[in-house]
Amino acid sequence: MSGTAPLSAVTGLPVVAMVGGGQLARMTHQAAIALGQTLRVLSAGPEESAALVSADVQLGDHRDLEALRRLADGATVLTFDHEHVPTEHLHELEQAGHRVAPGPAALVHAQDKLVLRAALAAAGEPQPAWARVDTVADVEEFAARTGWPVVLKTPRGGYDGKGVFVVGDAEEAAGLLGEHGTLLAEERVAMRRELSAQVARSPFGQVAVWPVVETVQRDGVCAEVLAPAPGLSDERATAAQELAVRIADRLGVVGMLAVELFETAEGVLVNELAMRPHNSGHWTIEGARTSQFEQHLRAVLDYPLGSTAMTAPVAVMANVLGGAASAPDWAGPALDERIHHLMAHWPDVKLHWYGKTQRPGRKLGHVTALGDDHAEVRARAVAAARYLADGVVDPAFAFERDH
Amino acid sequence: MSGTAPLSAVTGLPVVAMVGGGQLARMTHQAAIALGQTLRVLSAGPEESAALVSADVQLGDHRDLEALRRLADGATVLTFDHEHVPTEHLHELEQAGHRVAPGPAALVHAQDKLVLRAALAAAGEPQPAWARVDTVADVEEFAARTGWPVVLKTPRGGYDGKGVFVVGDAEEAAGLLGEHGTLLAEERVAMRRELSAQVARSPFGQVAVWPVVETVQRDGVCAEVLAPAPGLSDERATAAQELAVRIADRLGVVGMLAVELFETAEGVLVNELAMRPHNSGHWTIEGARTSQFEQHLRAVLDYPLGSTAMTAPVAVMANVLGGAASAPDWAGPALDERIHHLMAHWPDVKLHWYGKTQRPGRKLGHVTALGDDHAEVRARAVAAARYLADGVVDPAFAFERDH
Structure with a gap:
């Protein structure tokens, strides 16, 4: 790595190259504008959110080494909107003198669930019982320890519930092994809920943590994030934050790290990691003094990190997942009209729309509400998101749990 | 005006065309990203803040009708980062069916100080004694009423203290009249301080007001904004907000209106108007639930307006005006290094850097601090801005007044 990384000749400030043109890059661009930085994006197409x-914007594929080289050329640092870049390409970029953050040795733990499980086991960190399974016999042996059903996961490439299978018997397992090859087997955890602990870490080693949040999933996709996690004891929150800091340190993470956790009766278990801004941190744009997007930029550039203090007692983010209003036969109010209605009804809910083509199930945007009371703030955020997604206001919206 | 304004074919959401590529367009772009909108900018060059x-980005001159036509083509609405577009061009655009917000009939009051004075006089709104002066005899007659010195202003084109002259006698006045032609003469007001009342107004007629702020000028340029104005009585604050709403209504403003005010012992007098996001409202990005930039977009598009509630008891914005560190012979830490130091020293001060070439006196960026106590928050914001501008931390920074 060269001693001095390049800065923009126009502004005298960093050029951050981000692989991926999705909503995370889009929101990182907003943060980069405030800091006077240039965000250079590698986008698969001209109509991606950030593009x-x-x-x-450079158009290209994240698996194309030449596209990555062009992206990194003249940039201060290269970072990620997703974790799908081949590890060997990142080593090539580092050898060519480019800064890559997080580096490939850290990033692999967010790319490969088997690598993560082995690293956490070596570190003695809490996680579900697991095994690498190559054959049906392996799965049966694992199930003999943990009982059926067993959770089988593809080690790489899964997200938003994709690549995760709950299997009830050996026959199902055989089908998946035949299709995918080696899998990760995990016990099905009797969890209370899912949490996320986010931390930023700089090359210098500074870390900053936000309050631990609860993430509410629907069909394997994050639907809501409640900050801070309602009813979480200070002791357990601190333990989760310390766990996230230990993992960031041990793996040498640079940038944002989200540690997705299962909360059980006994404590927390690590589910998986993301080394980039993460859906569980969108609430920080309005809900914390420093957003995860600004903090990611600060961390990958080795700037000192910003305050993570909350700006209100409670912040709730609700995703807008393409729903009834995204269906081809939708006859209700168009998107622009629904946004009018949202603004009229909820003048203090903040909208983030990603500019994507509307399709059922797709993450199209999110809303954030702030306030003092979890139930009230959550009701507001969820109703607003649901109106955008489905075009209906349901005053009797039922929470999954009674917060 | 056509009944239905065009939306983006890609996103289904508005395309807002903004004339001018400065920092106001840059920060409006951040707000447009969140709302899923496209901000199309007419910029004088490729290295302007927003470009x-x-x-x-379209490159072109705001006085070129063809450039304005290209900008407006396919846009939902056309609006402004500055008020220097010729009125007749805006009438042409309206006649061609484009929405222009604010419209030329309103905007002229922010373009021409004589037009503004006459309109306020007709409305019976409080303002300094004034007269249109074409000759030295006119100035002498005015001075006989108000006493010397007299303030002479060019009716058009002034900003940041440019085009404003305090003249002590007829000879000075003669020189200015010879140079500029017709001028506006105003009494020199015995003011306590300057205030700003910001309001947004939509075509539907909805208005939203923020707390009245104090603006601190240095050498005719806004240096600090204190929100809310310290020590301002509720009665006087409400009167200033009502005044701003009356002016917005009477003039038919669409979008943001900043009413710059002189506070005197008796009340407030209108100094001038801006019909766009304004330096006195930069604090709203972090300090209010809805920023002036988002609100301007909502207003010009006739969306319902957002909550203007403050997010903290006190917000202070300090401009970074090019100082010692912008001089050609500056030998101290470079900009990127100064930003490192700023972040280390003030982890909760928020930076907005405009990407411009550094030149002494130029508005290069701003910082915003939030908190509970005016003196503490102001000291923090001012010290941070001063460090960026001059490269020195002065712990004994002296306030101009004792807040």
Whole structure:
């Protein structure tokens, strides 16, 4: 790595190259604008979320080493909107003198669930019982320890519930092994809920943690994030934050790290990691003094980190997942009209719309509400998101649990 | 005006065309990203603040009708980062069916100080004694009423203290009249301080007001904004907000209106108007639930307006005006290094850097601090801005008044 990384000749400030043109890059671009930085985006197409709004867009594939080289050329640091870049390409970029953050040795733990499980086991960190399974016999041996059903996961490439299978018997397992090859087997955890602990870490080693949040999933996709996690004891929150910091340190993470956790009666278990801004941290744009997007930029550039203090007692983020209003036969109010209605009804709910083509199930945007009371704030955020997604206001919206 | 304004074919959401590529367009772009909108910018050059970060940039001159036509083509509405577009061009655009917000009939009051004075006089609103002066005899007659010195202003084109002259006698006045032609003469007001009342107004007629702020000028340029104005009585604050709403209504403003005020012993007098996001409202990005930039977009598009509630008891914005560190012979830490130091020293101060070439006196960026106590928050914001501008931390920074 060269001693001095390049800065923009125009502004004298960093050029951050981000692989991926999705909503995370889009929101990182907003943060980069405030800091005077240039966000250069590698986007698969001209109509991806970030490509629609960024001045410095390169079109290309994240698996194409030449595209990655062009992206990194002249950039201060290269970082990620997703974790699908081949590890060997990142080693090549580092050898060519480019800064990559997080580096490939850290990032592999967010790319490969088997690598993560082995690293956490070596570190003695809490996680579900697990095994690498290559054959049906392996799965049966594992199930003999943990009982059926068993959770089988593809080690790489899964997200938003994709690549995760709950299997009830050996026959199902055989089908998946035949299709995918080696899998990760995990016990099905009797969990109370899912949590996320986010931490930023700089190359210097500074860390900053936000309050631990609860993430509410629907069909394997994050639907809501409640900050801070309602009813979480200070002791357990601190333990989760310390766990996240230990993992960031041990793996040498640079940038944002989200540690997704299962909360059980006894404590927390690590589910998986993301080394980038993460859906569980969108609430920080309005809900914390420093957003995860600004903090990611600060961390990968080795700037000192910003305050993570909350700006209100409670913040709730609700995703807008493509619903009834995204269906081809939708006859209700169009998107622009629904946004009018949202603004009229909820003048203090903050909208983030990603500019994507509307399709059922797709993450199209999110809303954030702030306030003092979890139930009230959550009701507001969820109703607003649901109106955008489905075009209906359901005053009797039922929470999954009674917070 | 056509009944239905065009939306983006890609996103189904508005395309807002903004004339001018400065920092106001840059920060409006950040707000447009959240709302899923496209901000199309007409920029004088490729290295203007907004052109550096926006995906949809047209290069051209704001006085060129063809450039304005290209900008407006396919846009939902056309609006402004500055008020220097010729009125007749805006009438042409309206006649061609484009929405212009604010419209030329309103905007002229922010373009021409003589037009503004006459309109306020007709409305019976409080303002300094004034007269249109074409000759030295006119100035002498005015001075006989108000006493010397007299303030002479060019009716058009002034900003940041440019085009404003305090003259002590007829000879000075003669020189200015010879140079500029017709001028506006105003009494020199014995003011306590300057205030700003910001209001947004939509075509539907909805208005939203923020708390009245104090603006601190240095050498005619806004240096600090204190929100809310310290020590301002509720009665006087409400009167100033009502005044701003009356002016917005009477003039038919669409979008943001900043009413710059002189506070005297007796009340407030209108100094001038801006019909766009304004330096006195930069604090709203972090300090209010809805920023002036988002609100301007909502207003010009006739969306319902957002909550203007403050997010903390006190917000202070300090401009970074090019100082010692912008001089050609500056030998101290470079900009990127100064930003490192700022972040280390003030982890909760929020930076907004505009990407411009550094030159002494130029508005290069701003910082915002939030908190509970005016003196503490102001000291923090001012010290941070001063460090960026001059490269020195002065712990004994002296306030101009004792807040």
